[in-house]
Amino acid sequence: MKQYSHKRHIFRAALYVLAILAAGCGGQQGSDSGGGHGAAANEVQDFERGPHNGRLLRDGDFALEVTIFETGVPPEFRLYPYRNDQPIDPGTVDITVKLGRLGDHADTFEFYSQGEFLRGNGVVIEPHSFDVTVTARQSGKQSRWHYESYEGRTRIESSVAQAMGIEVAQAAGRRIHETIELWGTIQPHPNALTEVRGRFPGLVQALHKTIGDVVRRGDVLARVQSNESLQTYVVTAPRDGTVIARDASVGGASSDNALYVIADMSRLVADFKVYGSDLGRIETGQTVLVSSLDGETTIAGTIERILPTLDTASRAATVRVLLGDTAGSWRPGQFVQGFAIIAEHDVNLAVRESGLQSFRDFTVVYARVEDTYEVRML
Numbered sequence: 001m002k003q004y005s006h007k008r009h010i011f012r013a014a015l016y017v018l019a020i021l022a023a024g025c026g027g028q029q030g031s032d033s034g035g036g037h038g039a040a041a042n043e044v045q046d047f048e049r050g051p052h053n054g055r056l057l058r059d060g061d062f063a064l065e066v067t068i069f070e071t072g073v074p075p076e077f078r079l080y081p082y083r084n085d086q087p088i089d090p091g092t093v094d095i096t097v098k099l100g101r102l103g104d105h106a107d108t109f110e111f112y113s114q115g116e117f118l119r120g121n122g123v124v125i126e127p128h129s130f131d132v133t134v135t136a137r138q139s140g141k142q143s144r145w146h147y148e149s150y151e152g153r154t155r156i157e158s159s160v161a162q163a164m165g166i167e168v169a170q171a172a173g174r175r176i177h178e179t180i181e182l183w184g185t186i187q188p189h190p191n192a193l194t195e196v197r198g199r200f201p202g203l204v205q206a207l208h209k210t211i212g213d214v215v216r217r218g219d220v221l222a223r224v225q226s227n228e229s230l231q232t233y234v235v236t237a238p239r240d241g242t243v244i245a246r247d248a249s250v251g252g253a254s255s256d257n258a259l260y261v262i263a264d265m266s267r268l269v270a271d272f273k274v275y276g277s278d279l280g281r282i283e284t285g286q287t288v289l290v291s292s293l294d295g296e297t298t299i300a301g302t303i304e305r306i307l308p309t310l311d312t313a314s315r316a317a318t319v320r321v322l323l324g325d326t327a328g329s330w331r332p333g334q335f336v337q338g339f340a341i342i343a344e345h346d347v348n349l350a351v352r353e354s355g356l357q358s359f360r361d362f363t364v365v366y367a368r369v370e371d372t373y374e375v376r377m378l
Helices: 158-164 276-281
Strands: 016-018 055-059 062-069 076-083 093-101 105-114 117-120 130-138 141-149 153-155 168-170 172-188 193-196 202-207 220-226 232-236 241-246 260-263 268-274 287-292 298-310 317-323 335-350 357-359 362-369 372-377
Touching: 055 141, 062 093, 062 130, 062 141, 076 093, 076 105, 093 117, 172 317, 268 287, 268 298, 268 335, 287 317, 357 372
Parallel strands: none
Antiparallel strands: 016 168, 016 362, 055 062, 062 076, 076 117, 093 105, 093 130, 105 117, 130 141, 153 372, 172 268, 172 335, 193 260, 202 220, 220 232, 241 260, 268 317, 287 298, 287 335, 298 317, 357 362, 362 372
């Protein structure tokens, strides 16, 4: 069973998920935003910059400086017009900017004059990665420029992606879980344990079963000579199960001690330790996803009870999870990890947490269009 949340973190919504390091985008993380996130000092710039540190576009004696301003406001275009490298009245210039994004989506911006610049009429949504087309009309002349401005984008051929083990999955609506992480051990259910004793005190003459043996009800386990009658009687298995303990030896005494302990291995529980404030969020009846430490086996169980006393050393409570049919894949004493589901949320789009990556100061996933991958901010 796949996990879609843990440690109380709720999964975020996104378009697609790609488990690939953000560093895989290499040096393609720049933009022409002037003083924004694309103006890192160590980036190699292959275009002319204007007085406001934006991309300077030229057509004869007319020039236009393109910046993305994002100090204290959502990212927005601010354009500065020049003639002969001198500022001109922004109100005399009519501008349209079209951003072609990965996947044939386009954003179009119109502009209005504000002080010394032309201000875009919308937010420049992250990522700032697009094919830019700028059209300017001034003094009866039209100028047009087209350039690429990519960040968080890389290309990986499908054969290479397959060799690298990159997996892509389409996000969809999902019920996601808010969980608490738990650690514990597998144990036989207390009601599935049977201690087998001799009927009368005496001398153990023979032991026919040992730890690990599977027994059927009525199988002979031991022979004991009674101290009173000196007659030998047999001790039989009262139920089907597996011998998990033997506390007797041939020639030893049989009194009140249990000769054998038999467990029904089809009835197992997972005992988890729960600490502090987490205990107040745990309730009987909640579902717990129980996994082996290697992650290969996962089974859903239900909290049967919360034991009333705390461990004297750790001050933790024991939460007992009743497991279903384990098909022999679990053993008593095995360490396991659990995720107690304490809340559920229906979302329109969800991704696995393993697909979340860091890019600048964002948490992102990667969208794939053909062989191109690009960040999507969450």
